[in-house]
Each structure stands twice: as C-alpha cells, then as structure tokens.
Amino acid sequence: MRGLYVHIPFCVKKCRYCDFLSAPCGPEIRERYVDALVSEIRRRRDKTGKCQTVFIGGGTPSVLTAGQLEKVVTALRESFDVAEDAEFTAEANPESLTREKALAMRALGVNRLSIGFQSLSERALGILGRVHSSRQAVEAFYNGREAGFDNINVDLIFGIPGETGPEFRDTLERVISLSPEHVSAYSLIVEEGTALCDDIASARIPEPDDGQDREDYHFAVQALKAAGYCHYEISNFAKPGHESKHNLGYWEQREYFGFGPSAASFNGGRRYANVPDVTRYIETGGDPGFSEDDFLGEEELAKEFMMLGFRLTEGPDFGRFREKYSLDPFERFRESFDRLEGRGLIVKTEDRNRPFRLTPKGLDLANEVFREFV
Amino acid sequence: MDKQKNIRNFCIIAHIDHGKSTLADRILEKTGVLTSREMADQVLDNMDIERERGITIKAQSVRLNYKATDGIDYVFNLIDTPGHVDFNYEVSRSLAACEGAVLVVDASQGVEAQTLANVYQAIDHDLEVVPIINKIDLPSARPDAVKEEIENVIGIPAMDAPLVSAKVGIGIEDVLEAIVKNVPPPSGDPEGPLKALIFDSYYDAYRGVVIYVRIKDGSVKKGDAIKLMSTGAEYQITELGYLKPGFKVPSDALYAGEVGYIAASIKNIQDARVGDTVTTAEAGAEEPLPGYKEVQPMVFCGMYPIDGGDYEALRDALGKLQLNDAALKFEPETSQALGFGFRCGFLGLLHFEIVQERLSREYEIDLIATTPSVIYRIHKMNGEVVILDNPTNMPNPAEIDYMEEPVVKASVMTPAEYVGNIMELTSERRGTFINMDYIETDRVVLTYEIPLNEVIYDYFDSLKSRTRGYASLDYELSGYKRSNLVKLDIYLNGEIVDALSFIVHADKAYARGRKIAEKLKETIPRQQFEVPIQAMIGGKVIARETIRAYRKDVLAKCYGGDITRKKKLLEKQKEGKKRMREFGSVEVPQEAFLSVLKLG
Numbered sequence: 022m023r024g025l026y027v028h029i030p031f032c033v034k035k036c037r038y039c040d041f042l043s044a045p046c047g048p049e050i051r052e053r054y055v056d057a058l059v060s061e062i063r064r065r066r067d068k069t070g071k072c073q074t075v076f077i078g079g080g081t082p083s084v085l086t087a088g089q090l091e092k093v094v095t096a097l098r099e100s101f102d103v104a105e106d107a108e109f110t111a112e113a114n115p116e117s118l119t120r121e122k123a124l125a126m127r128a129l130g131v132n133r134l135s136i137g138f139q140s141l142s143e144r145a146l147g148i149l150g151r152v153h154s155s156r157q158a159v160e161a162f163y164n165g166r167e168a169g170f171d172n173i174n175v176d177l178i179f180g181i182p183g184e185t186g187p188e189f190r191d192t193l194e195r196v197i198s199l200s201p202e203h204v205s206a207y208s209l210i211v212e213e214g215t216a217l218c219d220d221i222a223s224a225r226i227p228e229p230d231d232g233q234d235r236e237d238y239h240f241a242v243q244a245l246k247a248a249g250y251c252h253y254e255i256s257n258f259a260k261p262g263h264e265s266k267h268n269l270g271y272w273e274q275r276e277y278f279g280f281g282p283s284a285a286s287f288n289g290g291r292r293y294a295n296v297p298d299v300t301r302y303i304e305t306g307g308d309p310g311f312s313e314d315d316f317l318g319e320e321e322l323a324k325e326f327m328m329l330g331f332r333l334t335e336g337p338d339f340g341r342f343r344e345k346y347s348l349d350p351f352e353r354f355r356e357s358f359d360r361l362e363g364r365g366l367i368v369k370t371e372d373r374n375r376p377f378r379l380t381p382k383g384l385d386l387a388n389e390v391f392r393e394f395v
Numbered sequence: 396m397d398k399q400k401n402i403r404n405f406c407i408i409a410h411i412d413h414g415k416s417t418l419a420d421r422i423l424e425k426t427g428v429l430t431s432r433e434m435a436d437q438v439l440d441n442m443d444i445e446r447e448r449g450i451t452i453k454a455q456s457v458r459l460n461y462k463a464t465d466g467i468d469y470v471f472n473l474i475d476t477p478g479h480v481d482f483n484y485e486v487s488r489s490l491a492a493c494e495g496a497v498l499v500v501d502a503s504q505g506v507e508a509q510t511l512a513n514v515y516q517a518i519d520h521d522l523e524v525v526p527i528i529n530k531i532d533l534p535s536a537r538p539d540a541v542k543e544e545i546e547n548v549i550g551i552p553a554m555d556a557p558l559v560s561a562k563v564g565i566g567i568e569d570v571l572e573a574i575v576k577n578v579p580p581p582s583g584d585p586e587g588p589l590k591a592l593i594f595d596s597y598y599d600a601y602r603g604v605v606i607y608v609r610i611k612d613g614s615v616k617k618g619d620a621i622k623l624m625s626t627g628a629e630y631q632i633t634e635l636g637y638l639k640p641g642f643k644v645p646s647d648a649l650y651a652g653e654v655g656y657i658a659a660s661i662k663n664i665q666d667a668r669v670g671d672t673v674t675t676a677e678a679g680a681e682e683p684l685p686g687y688k689e690v691q692p693m694v695f696c697g698m699y700p701i702d703g704g705d706y707e708a709l710r711d712a713l714g715k716l717q718l719n720d721a722a723l724k725f726e727p728e729t730s731q732a733l734g735f736g737f738r739c740g741f742l743g744l745l746h747f748e749i750v751q752e753r754l755s756r757e758y759e760i761d762l763i764a765t766t767p768s769v770i771y772r773i774h775k776m777n778g779e780v781v782i783l784d785n786p787t788n789m790p791n792p793a794e795i796d797y798m799e800e801p802v803v804k805a806s807v808m809t810p811a812e813y814v815g816n817i818m819e820l821t822s823e824r825r826g827t828f829i830n831m832d833y834i835e836t837d838r839v840v841l842t843y844e845i846p847l848n849e850v851i852y853d854y855f856d857s858l859k860s861r862t863r864g865y866a867s868l869d870y871e872l873s874g875y876k877r878s879n880l881v882k883l884d885i886y887l888n889g890e891i892v893d894a895l896s897f898i899v900h901a902d903k904a905y906a907r908g909r910k911i912a913e914k915l916k917e918t919i920p921r922q923q924f925e926v927p928i929q930a931m932i933g934g935k936v937i938a939r940e941t942i943r944a945y946r947k948d949v950l951a952k953c954y955g956g957d958i959t960r961k962k963k964l965l966e967k968q969k970e971g972k973k974r975m976r977e978f979g980s981v982e983v984p985q986e987a988f989l990s991v992l993k994l995g
Contacts, residue, residue, distance in 0.1 A: 026955055180947075208951040231947040238947075256951050271955050285956040292959060313959050325962070332953060386923070387949040388965060392972070395965045 022073050024270040025097060027058065028281030029079040030299050033116055037150030037220065038178075040212035042283040042297045043080040053303050055089045059096040061280050061295075061307030066100035070276070074267035075109045077131075083113035087125035094129045101278070108266040110135055110174075115153040115161035123168035133265075134165045135174040135205075141192040145184045148226060150216060162199055172263060174203035179241065180234030181209050182227045189237045190244075197248045202263040206241045207256050208234055235385055242384075255332050255379075255387060272329045273338065274322070274345075282309060291316050323348055327357075328394040331387065336370065336378035357393040366390050399585060399652040401467060403578045404609065405525070406474040406489045408513040409499035410867055414529045418499055418561040418570070419473060423640060425567045426459040426471065456492070456595070456607060456654055458637040458644075463575045471574065472637075472654035474594075488669060488721075490520040492594045492609035492654060495578030497570065498526045498545075502536035502558075505544045505838065507867035508808040514549050525577045526553045527570055532560040540835075548834050581611075581652030588680040589613035589621075591649075591657075591673040598715045602634065604661040608673060609654050611684060616648035620676035621659060624683040628666040629676045630659035664714050669721050690722040692740025693801070693872065694747060694851050695784040697728055697765035697894060698754075699736030701974055701985060705760050706735050712758035713737060716750060723750060728785065732894045732978055733763055738785060741767075744851050763976060763988050765894040769847045772799040772875055786896040789882045792933060800878045801847040804829075805870035811837045813862040820861055824849035825900060844873065846900075883908055883937075885915070886929040890979030895991060909938040911991050918987040921945035926981050 030043045031051060075097060082090070090111075097103060110133040111126050118136060126134070140146050141155040153161075165173050175196050179189050196204060209229060211218050220226045242252055250258040254272065257265065270277060279286045283297035293314040295302065302309045317325065323346050330337020342350045351358070358377060361367045366383035367390060370376055383390055409415040459471040474489045490496065496517040500506060517524050526545050528538045538558050545553035557569035583590075595607040615621065615635065622629050636645040637655040649655045661667050672683035700709050710727075717723045724740035741747040747767060754760045766786070773781040773789070774796045783789060805826070807817055811833075818828070818841075826845040833839050845854070850870060858866050881904050885895040899907055908930030915928050919942055930938040953961050975982040 028956075208947065208949065210951055231945060235946045255949060268954060271953070271958070277955050279955055283956055285959070287955065287958075294956060294959070315959065325958070328962070328965075329953070329958070385947055385949060388968070389948060391950070392965050392969045395962050395969060 022270070023070050023276040023278065024074040024076065024267050025072050025101060025103070026267075026277055026279040026284055027062075027075075027077045027082075027093060027097070028279065028284040029077060029082040029085060029112075030054075030282055031079065031084050032081040032114070033084065034150070034152045035216075037148070037216040038209060038211070040215050041080065042299070044299070046299075050299075050303070051085065051089065054299065055085065055092055057303045057305075057307035058281055059092055059307075062093070062096040062100050064308065065278065065280070067278070068100075068102045070102065072101050072103045073107050074270060075103060075107055076267040077111040078135075079112055081114045081117060081137075082111050083117040083122055087122065087129075090126065091129055108133055108172075110265070110267055112137065113161065113165075115157040118161040118164055120164040120167055123164045123170065127168045127170065132170070133172040133174070134170045135176065135203075136161055136165065137176045138162075138192075138196065139176060139178045140181065140184070140189075141195050142184060142188045145178075145181045145188060145192075148181055148183060148217075148220075149178065159195075159199065162201070172203070173201045174205060174265065175199070175201045177204065177206045177241075178209050179206060179237035180229055180231070182221065182229045184233075186233060186236055186240070190240060193241055193244055197244065202260050203265060204245060204250060204258045205256055206238070206245075206258065208238060238385070239381075252334050254334065255384060269333075272332050273341065274326050274329060280307075283312075285313075290322065319346055319348070322346070323350075323353060324394040327354060328391045331367070331377075331379060331383075331390050331394075334378060334384075335372070336367075336375040338374055339376060340374040354394075361390055361393060364389070398650060399583075400580050401469045402472070402581055402652045403469055403495065403574050404472045404474070404493045404581060404652070404654060405495040405497055405574055405578050406493045407497045407499060408510075408517060409529075410501070410504070410507040410509040410513075413499050413501040413504065413507075413510075414561045415499050418497075418527075418529060418559070418567075421561045421564060421567045422471075422473060422571065423457070423459065425571065426461050456489075456638055457640050458654065461571055461575070464572060465575070469575055470653075471571075474654070488594050490517055490522060491592060493520075493522060494581060495523040495525055495574065497574065498524050499529050500526060500541055500545060502528045502531045502538045502541055503533055504865070505537075505541045506548045506808070506834070508806050508840070508869040509867055511549065511806075511808075512869040514551075523578050524549075524551050525573050526551060526556040527559050527566075527573070528553075528556050529559050529561055531558045532563045532565065544835060583610070583612040583651040585612070585614065585651040587612040587651075588678060589615050589673065589675045590680045590684055591615065592684050593623075593667065593669050593671050593673060596667050596669060596718050598664065598718055599658070602658040602660070604664060604667040604718060605656055605658045606661070606667050606673070607638070607654070607656050608649070610649050610651050612651055612680070613675075614648055614650040615657070615673075615675070617645075621657070621673050622676045622679055623666050623668075624672045624674060624680075625668055626666050626671075628661075628663065630661055630666075632657055632659045634658040664718055667718065669719065690742065691872075692722055692724050692742060693847060694741045694743055694767045694769060695738060696741075696747065696767040697730055697733065697736050697785070698725075698739050698751070699730065699733035699763045699765075699894075701761040701763060701976070703734050708758065709737065709754070709760050709762075712754055712760055713739070715758075716753060720750070722746065730765070730787070730893050732892050733765070733976065740784075761974060761985065763894065763985050765988070766897040766991065767851060768897060769801050769851065771801075771880065771898060774798070783898075786882055786898050787893045789898065792882075797877055798880045799875040800880060802844050802873055802876045803847050803850055803870040804873040805843045805845050805850065805868060807841045807843070807858065807866050807868050808834070809839060809841065809862055809866035811839050813866060814839060814841065816861040817841060817858065817866060820854075820857055821845060824854055844876075845870070846876070846878065847872065848898075848900075881932050883911075884931045885911060886927075886931060887915075887919075887981045887983070888926050888979045892978050892983075894988065904932055905937050908932075912938040912940040914990050915987055916940040916942055918990050919981065919983055922981055 031046055032043045109131050111131045112135045114137045138158045245258040252258050253264050277287050282295050282299050282302040285294040293311045296309040296312045327337050339350050367377045368380045370378055407415050456474040461469045461471055528541055531538055542553040557566045557573055559566035590612040591608040591610045593606045596604055599605050617632055619632050634645055635657045636643050674680040713725045722742045725737040728738040729735050771783040773783055775794050776796050821843050826843040829842040831839050831841050855868055879901045880898050881901050883899050883904050885892050912928045912930050925944045926942040928940045929936050950961055975984045
C-alpha cells in the first residue's frame, strides 16, 4: 500500500498564517511548473506496488486549469499503478472552486475534495488573510456537491487571536449543517516568519489565548461527535468509513511518493524531500535535489512509529509494529509508557492491538507524548 | 654571558582598550614572526573567549628575534598580560618573569586607574618601565599632554616616549629600539644551580602538565631530572623549548635569562604549581625563588553539573583550569536543589563567567551556578564568629548578634564632568566617599570605600555606562565593616530553592526580591500548573509573582512533508527540557539562574 502526493505551490494570495511553500504567480510560471512536475513524475516511474491513494495538495491546486490538472493526473496514472478504487483527493480553495473546476476534477477521477474554509466568520477570515468570504466558502461546497462529490472535507482553524468562543461555535455549527463527510479542525499555530507572527509581535493583533483555544477544541470534539463524526486523529473527524486513507498512511508509517518542491517521500526506511524552491524546481526540470535525505534505522523508525501512532485517537497499532520491527513494543518503550500513564497523558485500553491511547489531557498536551519518542 | 646580554624579557601593560594586544601583534609582525597577511587579528589572544570579548585573560609568552639598529641580533621574550581589573594577579605572574614593562598609554584617554595599578606592580617587581603613547592617529590624540600626565601622575620620565599607532603601524620600530635600550638584560648566574620560575602551565593530553618557565639561574637540558621544589616531586624532561605564537619550538637546552616551556610527563596536576621553582634533581638549588603572593578569591558560588553524571568530569576540569588559574579555588559541596557540586572561589564576576564559559566550551560541561556571594563574618550571641561564603549555611537570625561584610577601597579615575554621576552611582551602591584628588585640571581620582558585594555585580559596567566609558576603576580589599544584612530566599511553588538564596543589605532586600521574582517569571516557561514565585525574608513574603499554567502543547498538523521538521522541533524542545532542573516539580531552565545572578 502506497500513496502519491503532488504539491502545487501556488495560491491567489499568501495567507497571513501560512508557512507552507506557496506563493502567488503568473500563468506562464504555472505552465512551466506543470511541465517540470510531469517530468519528475515520469522520471520516478515505479510500478512495483499498488497506489491506494492520490492527494493533490498545496498551495491551492484549484488555481490550475483543467488542462494542467489533466497533464499531471495522466502522468501519474502512466507512471504509477494507481488502483481503480483509489482514494483521490484534491485540495481546493473557495475562491477558485467553480462548478466547472469541480466537474473537471471529477472527470479526471478525483473522488474526494478538501476545501479550505478555515472559518465562516468574516472577521476571522480577515485576520487570517484569506481572500474569500464565508459565502464563497459555502458556495464552493455546493459546487462540489453539484459536481457529484460525495466525499468532501472541510478545513477549519480555531484559536484565532481575537476570535471569540461564540464566533467559532457558529462557524462549526454552520459547517455541521452542511454535513461534509470529513472535518479537519486545526488549532492555530503561529509559525515564525509569517505575517501573522509579525502582527502579534507588533501587537497589531492580540496574542492567541490558549484557554480559548482549548475551549474551542473541546467544543469541536464534543459537537462533531454528537453530529455523528468519529474523532480519529488529533485534528481530524470523519463520518464512519470516510477517514482520509491518504493521511492515515502518514500516521501508519506507510510508503509515499511526493512530487514537487518541498514534497517528501518515504519508502519504509528512507525519507527524502525535494529542495523547497519553485524556481530551481522549474529550472532543473523537476529534479532540484534533496533538502533532506535521512536513512532511518530500526530504532528510529520504531520511535517514529509511536510518535505518529499516538496522533490516532485509538493509539498506535502494536500488531503492525510487531510485523514491521523485531522489537517488542512493550519491552522497548515500557519506561515511556509508564511515565506517560503516570502523568495521565495516555491510558490503557481493552484492545490488544492498540493497548494505549491518548487521554483527553493527552490530546491537549500531545507533544509531551511525542517527545518521549524522539 | 654574551647570550644573556642580548636577551630582553618584557611584558606590555596597559589599561583595558588602550591597544595592548594590537601593539603585541604589530611587534610580532615587525620581528618577522608573522607577515601581516598571515596574521589573524590579535594572535596572542588565542582563547575564543578572549577574541570575542576583546580582552586578554591569560598571560601568553612568545620568543622573537630582532636585529637592532646597532647591528646586534636580540632575542625578545614578550609576555602578554591581561587588562581587566579582575585579572590583576595574572599581571603579577607575568611581571616576575620579566626585566622590563612596556607601558601603553592611550594618547587621548591618558593615564587611568589600572595604568597606575599596573605600573606600581611593575615597579614593585623592580621592572624598568618603558612608556609609549599609542593611538596617535586619532584626531583626539594629545600626546604632549599625556606625556606630561605620565611624568606628573606616575613619576617616570616620558618625554622620549615613542609615539605610536599600533593600529596603523606607526612607530613600532621606535618601540623595539626603546626596549633594546631601556630594558636591562637578565642578570642571573648562568653557571649556578638551576632556578626556574613557573609562571604558567596547562594540561596537554599527550605531554602531561606543560610548564612555562623563566630560567633565572643555571641551565637545563632535555633528559635532565628536575625537581619541583614545593612538593619535592621529581620528573625527567621529555621535551623543552621556546614559544612562538601558536606553537612550540623544541630545543636542546634553556639557559639563564631565557623563557620557555618544559614537558616532563607530569601527571599530577598538584605538582606543577604556578609560582613554584624548578631545579635539578641532583646538585639543585637550596632555596626556591620568592614565588608569588597567593591570590585570595573574593567571590564564591556553587557550581553544579546539569547532568549529575558530569560530577567527576567537573572535578577533573576544575583541576585542569586551576593549573593556570591560580585564583580559582574549589571544594565539594551539596545543595538540596542541585545535588552534588563544588563551592568555587573567584576574583570577581568576570572571572566567574570566564571559568563557566571555559568549562562549557573546552570541557563541554553544562552548569548551573548559584548566586555569587562574598565572605561574611557573622558574630553570634555566644561570641562565636562564623565565616560564611554560602548563604545556605547562615545561622538562625535569633542567634546572630551582628554581621560584617568585606569592603574595598576603590579608586575611580574620571574626567571631572562625570563626578556627579559617579557620586550618585556609588552612593546607590552604599559607597562611602573618602576623598577626591585632581590629577589634572579636568581629571580626578575619587576614592571610596564600597562593600565588595556591591562592586562584584555590575558596578564596573554601570560606571562605564554612566561615564560614556571614560571612568576607570581599580580596587583592593580593605577590611570588614558591620552592616545590616538579611538572607533573602526564593520559593518556587512553595519550595525553597537554596541555590537562589543570597545575603543582601536590608535596605535593598525589597527591591531585589521584587526584581528577582519578575525575572524568574520571565525566564521560567509556563508549566502545566500555576507556579507561585515568592521572595521571602525569614517567614515574610516580600515579593510575589505567578507563572500562569499552559493548557495547550500539541502540534495540530503532521503530514508527510512535515514529519522531519516536526521531529526536529520536538527534539529541540526535549533537549531544552533536559537542560532544566526540577524544583518541586517546576522545570527551571539554566538561563533562569543566570539571569537572576546577572541582576546583581
């Protein structure tokens, strides 16, 4: 089982909180970029295993034209063994997800949309520096539905400085009423070097309040559960059977190929990432070299397995761990489990395969758990 | 005898920033040891710390050849000396190995407090003082006035002093000629029994302790059996020679008047004390050389390894540092909060910082240091006198009749316009004015008695900042004085942190307690629970702050492209936590301790 990821490093305008590799650019660059991307995909052709998931992310993939998307998808299908029933996600932002774009995506085989709402409060959208209105977000959602998408994710952000609890609850309730199959609700992380970070440093907007952040999070967990979503990862909620297979692949330490600048690939023992530089990527015809290239030993992989596995609310899969590694997870990590259990961050379960999971406190302080495994 | 006649052993003394190291570099360049292109800036300051701070800490010595205008080839031994007031003792070590001292005086700044202190030291050692006027290229230079100042204030002839700009390279040859002419050649007995003064030493992993010596009488050659006179320990010389900048040149023998190094597989650090005399094992000298006055540390604090497993390594490292840092003293102690460590004695706070930095850089030991303390005398009701260098051991206040603290006599030399600022600063620091002398129409020396406790923190820095860098300071311990002192304790989450306790004058306790509590609040990261910080005297809380609890510590996103980056972030956080100490389950970073003690 493997996944394919394609990075589209373009957007209409850089959001104030965003630290991903993405920037606005003209049509000519986009065209040349797509050519480089296609070269990289063809160069790395590999049909030794079936690909169960494809994910086109960004940036904003919906800024590409239908023709450009088609070139990319064709290259993927020709160079990799993409399963008939693969989960095929494309990210989209409200300002560029027209009904036509949605239909074109659908025609290319995309069967899951991930729409970046972030908020339905105009004030919060302004602070985040989003280019769309809340109304456009809802329209984009309907465009997706009308184009036939029956698996849609909505991305939300909470803990936005200056946003009140009622504002977030209103956003969430309106999203629930749209009934998407999947909701990702992210606690805002103010990353260094972003415009938002400067705004806070210069006191143009207040410091995020982590009390409010947790209140929002706890509300989201409870409201989404009540609406029939299962909380399967720290920030992710899905109606039964609609968990993101692609993202589960990351947390279950499965193989993935990443294409485009900054995209990472993992083959089970080695993780490497393309140099995060769009110009260089284009100039080298999609072969910019690696900015990281780590060969991971069993010990390190085993720890990483736990670090990623604890993101899942059911906890890491010990059965799979034993299949992959010669270590016994209990023996290897006994001290860590004891310490974390003693501090009330994880708890024992009835499930033999997944014997530990995060407690509610562990969900708020999960980094303390992850730090045990780095 | 001929050989001896052509040797000149000298050091360079100067007030800090008057250009001593630059001059030394120019002399190296002029004598062909280095071409200017090869020369890294300030060759003699070869510890990283020295380069970064632009100060000389350790004495360095180097041998140079100079063909003078009289046609004779001279051998120069230049011994560089430190300039900061904390390191005066190093100066005296260098002086004992020389016959002359080049006195560098800044052409615009003139004579300063340390210039005087250094000159008097040199004169005490019977050295010939050769004044030179540096920085004559600056527009503000007033060489004639400075010459007059040297004659009037110091009382040595200066009218023929070379006018130099070490920076630009003017007048360097005049300096070399003045050295040839004015510094007397060494006068020891080349045929007598060996007497060599150890003026420095360091530990080398392959050669054992390597000692730097000045041969006063006799000679010594490779293979000789030598005796270190204070312990009687005997060793066989495996290598000897002289010193060039950055490396050693082995030779067959060292003769009276020469300066060089000796390696003799000396494994026991205690055997090679600076100030001791080396003689031959057979037919050696009867009497050692006078040696050095033992330096007394004035400031004490506890040093604890962050990682308890480093305790032995710390002991070892302190021993090695002590080899060429005679003023550093240490003995084991334990703290409730910090575990096993050492009570260490220093000359001042700069000395303390240097030692701490060297331990971290050269030995990779991370430390927590407790608040520095001077030595107090406590007179108890029962007549007993307790000598206290660790606030933790302070007796119960009810048993105390009165306390005394050390005071220093400080001279501050300054342009007259800053007298008001200095008076204000010094009275804030509980200084008592003694007198004021005009050395020129617009320059004065202020003499004060100040509690040492007030001087060791940031008095020097404050003095500099309130006089735009013009004032200079020198001080010496002058005795003990009765004082109204109290012990201030810091509590974190209800538990005392013994390492942060200190003794302070009652009038200042409130302000300092409040400052410390504020600083701790800034530097201790938020914890999972609310943490009260209290400053207390006896049972009474005099200041209180609260660190709010954090409620969120979670990476919201972690997908394929993020995993490496997120892992690195978590690793960094974990490293940070390792460097913290737990007090009553509160994690306190090392920086918190440092920032508190920097508050002064």
